[in-house]
Amino acid sequence: MSFMKGDLLSRTRRLVKGLARAEPVWLKAMEQAPPATFPRAENKLVPISLPEDVYIKKFFQKYPESKHEDAIKISGFDPPPARIYGWRVLELKEQGVSEEEAVAVTDMEYRVEKKAKKKAYSRLKQIARLQGKKPPPNPYPSAIKEIQAEERKYVRDRFYNQDILKIVEKLKEERQAEMQDRRGGGGW
Numbered sequence: 650m651s652f653m654k655g656d657l658l659s660r661t662r663r664l665v666k667g668l669a670r671a672e673p674v675w676l677k678a679m680e681q682a683p684p685a686t687f688p689r690a691e692n693k694l695v696p697i698s699l700p701e702d703v704y705i706k707k708f709f710q711k712y713p714e715s716k717h718e719d720a721i722k723i724s725g726f727d728p729p730p731a732r733i734y735g736w737r738v739l740e741l742k743e744q745g746v747s748e749e750e751a752v753a754v755t756d757m758e759y760r761v762e763k764k765a766k767k768k769a770y771s772r773l774k775q776i777a778r779l780q781g782k783k784p785p786p787n788p789y790p791s792a793i794k795e796i797q798a799e800e801r802k803y804v805r806d807r808f809y810n811q812d813i814l815k816i817v818e819k820l821k822e823e824r825q826a827e828m829q830d831r832r833g834g835g836g837w
Contacts, residue, residue, distance in 0.1 A: 658683055701735025707752065708734045712759075717793050734759055 655663075658679055664670040708731045709716060715730060728736075734755055741751035766789045774784040787794075807813050 656684075656686065699735075701732065701739055704735035704738045704752070704755075705731045708759075711756065717791060730759065 654660075658676075661670070661673065661676055662680075665672045665676065737755045737758065738748075738751045741754060742748060746754070770787055770789065777784040790798075
């Protein structure tokens, strides 16, 4: 509504002038001492961009699986691998390396680090098997596998929890009754 634009004072004046509202008691006092008006910012919000953001986008284009495997841990203190990648490229560029070479070196370092992590975990599992122990949990799990591990107990629970089984039986009975109503009692 275009006629309702403005602050409280100007809107109330228009309503009183148009006889849409009786003049409030406070209007004269507010006209004599109007409230302070603060300058408004433009409606456009400027996105925050950091110098490494360009390289983070390139990282996710090269390694799209990293969005799921190397998810950001909100409660963690370690930065995500994409941010580390961006910082490393900027660091190499500051040392005088060209952008293409810096990206290539950082790619190689990321792949080597990822392979080393996988190899270290496979070695831990191998040692645990030799000792006859249960293998340790993966120190570098993917976010999807973490979520699946959290949900696993609920998935199993639906087959053994008596309350859930009762609900399922009740739903089956309702469905059968509905099917019988459709077959037999639908005549005019």
